[in-house]
Amino acid sequence: MGGTENRGAGRPDRFGSLLEEAGAEAREGTLITGLPFGREIGMRLHRAKDSVALLSVPYDASLVGDPETGVLHGGVITALLDTACGWAVMAAPATIESTATLDLRIDYMRPATAGETVYARAECYRLTRSIAFARAVAYHADPADPVATAQGAFILERAGAAEAAG
């Protein structure tokens, strides 16, 4: 763990943009087809490595929560942050078969901007034998200007009972 410091991006926060350091393929991302609901809302996976995951949902009119403003529904952000946290947990350095959300707290800092892709960067910052702790931030262009932040606990199904985790 601890491999998530922001290298030279000039911002002191820990949410340095993974897009900047990742290649073109990661920037584009791939449609998440394994989760039916992920596919349903066009969710994309950009990167999941070393306890950190970067996902996104491109703007779509079917995801709007306020018809007056065209702003995405909070539930879309919830789904994105939940999935990103789960992915960060699965990307932790341990043999995890599956994980399920125990609880998730979400703070909405400002409305998402209509027409713009929402990214979520999640980090699994602590792993115990049966529980993982993760946090995430949802944003458009700048992680330091978040749309929402999340923190949650996740229960783990480990592969093999005798798994020795770090």
Place this chain on the structure above:
Amino acid sequence: MKDPVTPNAVPQAERDALLARLADSVPYNRLLGVRFDRLGDELTGRMPFRDGLVGNPVLPAIHGGVTGSFLEITALMQLAWDRILAALEAGGDPAERALSGRFPPYPKTIDITIDYLRSGRPRETFARATVQKAGRRVANLHVEAWQESRARPIAMLRGNFLMP
């Protein structure tokens, strides 16, 4: 010229139609297929199962983000409906506006905490919200979602909402 709307003059069928119109005015509600039944001022959200809502195809289980969304939608709709009911009771102009589908602005979510208690099975899910406090600026709500039994909730939400 129609007579001005007076309190209690809005028939039940018209209220049902208005509630359906309110729910359908939000595109994301339609995507999830969320509808509402009402009994007095209490709403029950209903989300029929379909394959697109699955998060774990192996179990299969409804995506946690779908369940979370459904809880938040139920909270927001209860708050919006309470405002519309108040407008209908007030009669006159506010009632006219609501009845013509010009709904008051939606509340905004400040923060929510979701507890996932059981996995959502591939069947219809229900949810009901309780307004713990309806302040002038902020409302606090609890919402529970369940499937086969109200006594066995699959998820719960606590949240604060900014009133417009």
